[in-house]
Amino acid sequence: MNRKLFVASAAALLAGCDSVKNGLNENEAVRSTLHVAQDLNAIAIGTHGMAKLYSPADIDRDYPTNGDPTPTDPAYQALVREGFRSYRLPVGGLVEHPRTFDLKELRTLATLTQITRHDCVEGWSVIGQWTGIPLHTIVSIVQPKPQARYVVFYSFDHDDQGQQFYGSIDRLQAAHPQTMLALDLNGKAVDPDHGAPVRLRIPTQLAYKSTKWVQRIELVSDFKHIFGGNGGYWEDQGYQWYAGI
């Protein structure tokens, strides 16, 4: 075969493959079949064990960020300007005692400091020291009703289309002793790029589960009715709800 013709037909074949591959990726029946792997991962790995704790010497001072920088939301910008003095964190939904926490109160509950590795879904990782409130402390204060199965975190941030960022974890992950609402990174109040004033921090799952700029927390029995129905902004973009792997 003539060399030019060979190159041209190989290119055409590969381009044809491209559309087949992309078509399979967008096919809903295919994607829902693939979903079984996530369920198997969640069963096989789950939310057990403890993330490795590092020493202060391991801390990386240059802590990268991913996704959006500081939210442009006017309400959030106003909070940044006044140093989050009027920030209030409402915790409600399927709980016996819904209530609101201010930063001063959150500070008094911030008993947990841990140096853990932050694992990004993209493949990079960074080590930082986080101080905050064990999430189970908050959960036990508001007392979930028996039907509450998930904890949903709504963020101050929105994407370009105006979709609010949010995420959810199950009660087991919420009860994990290393799951925290973080206030400090490397000994200083979390800055606006890293999720100020309160962000979730789950060292046993990939970091897209760790919602930044937490605006309110809600306990629910199911998340199918919330936005895209997949339990989080990234999950609505096709990422797995279970992010232990």
Place this chain on the structure above:
Amino acid sequence: MDATAPNAPPRAEVRPATAGPVVKRHSIAVRLLHWTGAFALLLLVMSGFAIFNAAPYLDASDYNNPARRVLEIGSEQGPNGTTIGTTTIFGLRVNTTHVLGYGDDGQGGEAARAFPGWITFPAYQDLAGARAFHFFFAWVMVIVGAIYIVVGLLNKDLSLLVVRPSDFPKMWPMQAYYLRLRKEPPPHGKYNPLQKAGYTVVIFVLAPFIVLTGLALSPGVDALAGPLTTVLGGRQFARTWHFAATIALVAFTFGHVFLVVSTGFFNNMRSMTLGTYRLGKNEGTGV
């Protein structure tokens, strides 16, 4: 599945006297597992390259440490508004425009991306989709491997395949035969000594290693089995090992396909489709 032309005399009459009888070589289970595994491997490698593209570098450390970077694929501005793709391996920087760093975007154009669209799954960059396919076919592969081991133990095929000390002296004569330095292969069983060595390494070393290194870079597994990640040198190092194991497995596959083609393509393909195989000179069916 025979290369013989329709009007040619029957194959048995034209074969040299050294050719042996036709035997049953691979069970239906092994044939199905082979092709399922081959498809799963293809999807795993392609989706793996797509996942790599999201952070196109490899570090030999626990967290990102550019001082211990072994591979980086990137792009930079070239002359006249062009973009150059670059690959830096162990500090050695190479221009890889149109192949690595800058190339096929999977949608008919070109873009700055590490692995090009024709080798990734999906073709365009979609980390979420690539992960969905990767985990699905990882499970397929693990299940295929587990069934293969059980089947191989039950029908004793595995004991014919595992390399043993008596195979070592026959390895060089076999290699010499492949290199046409020797007319005949040394007498051997169902699998020749080099096949035994290769398959033993792939099945019992490389396959478990690639599963373990993949698991070790997951935070959930790290919390369950921290020493695994530690032994591998940390999360980023586990990612580097996982990638290296992939390259080794791809290299093995190329060698495998080359030998399938060069050592009697139709006979080899017949053994992995219909299950039957004509024995060659000095070739048996036992250990």
